Amino acid sequence: MVERALTQNPHAVRDTREKNLEVAIGRQVRDLRKRQRMTGADLAAKTGLSVGMLSKIENGVISPSLNTLSVLADALRVPLVQLFSGYEETRGCMHVKAGEGVEIEREGTRAGHQYHLLGHIGANTSGVVVEPYLITLTSESDRFPAFQHDGIEMLYVLEGRVRYRHGDTRYDLAPGDTLLFDADAPHGPEEILELPSRFLSIITYPQKLRDS
Numbered sequence: 001m002v003e004r005a006l007t008q009n010p011h012a013v014r015d016t017r018e019k020n021l022e023v024a025i026g027r028q029v030r031d032l033r034k035r036q037r038m039t040g041a042d043l044a045a046k047t048g049l050s051v052g053m054l055s056k057i058e059n060g061v062i063s064p065s066l067n068t069l070s071v072l073a074d075a076l077r078v079p080l081v082q083l084f085s086g087y088e089e090t091r092g093c094m095h096v097k098a099g100e101g102v103e104i105e106r107e108g109t110r111a112g113h114q115y116h117l118l119g120h121i122g123a124n125t126s127g128v129v130v131e132p133y134l135i136t137l138t139s140e141s142d143r144f145p146a147f148q149h150d151g152i153e154m155l156y157v158l159e160g161r162v163r164y165r166h167g168d169t170r171y172d173l174a175p176g177d178t179l180l181f182d183a184d185a186p187h188g189p190e191e192i193l194e195l196p197s198r199f200l201s202i203i204t205y206p207q208k209l210r211d212s
Helices: 021-035 040-047 051-058 066-076 080-084 107-111 207-211
Strands: 102-104 114-117 128-137 152-166 169-173 178-182 187-206
Touching (some): 021 051, 021 080, 040 051, 040 066, 066 080
Antiparallel strands (some): 128 187, 152 178
8 A cells, every 4th residue: 555645734733722702803803903013093093993992802801793893804904704713613522432322214224224323513614524323234134235325435344244335346344344435336235244244334525415
């Protein structure tokens, strides 16, 4: 296998962000003003705000209106969204204890495939939805190589052996094997070689597909 360099530095630490929105906006306004070598009086004159009001905004004492933020952004010659760039949004995280994954119905349920959802995060800033499942096949499970859906899917076999079809190709999967594929092509277990069979399935797709 050809080694490739990582495109992201997993050890990079971003600038510390503020968890209070008013304080984050105030710091950004003050920093942008100082970078442009404007005094508080200069910016107040350009925006029509009083020096006292501007001071309260920069110190995060008050919550400025959207109109006031728009005026400040114009005076500072930056996009409105840049005034929010120092704010630390809440990042989703979910811990599911062993055996507590929620059993749900998916397309394969009718074929006797048991799905346990291992976690779920709704709207997020990454724009990507991730659905992790623990899938169990037993003697009552049907062979069903016709799944087809949006996104990318990864399988990691934990137990048992299956002959898995993706498109026109078959793969014999055993514990420790991984299969990563475009889920838009027909796929699924064509032959169950050893039971019980359990594998981790992780499906990813753009958030806009779920919202549409």
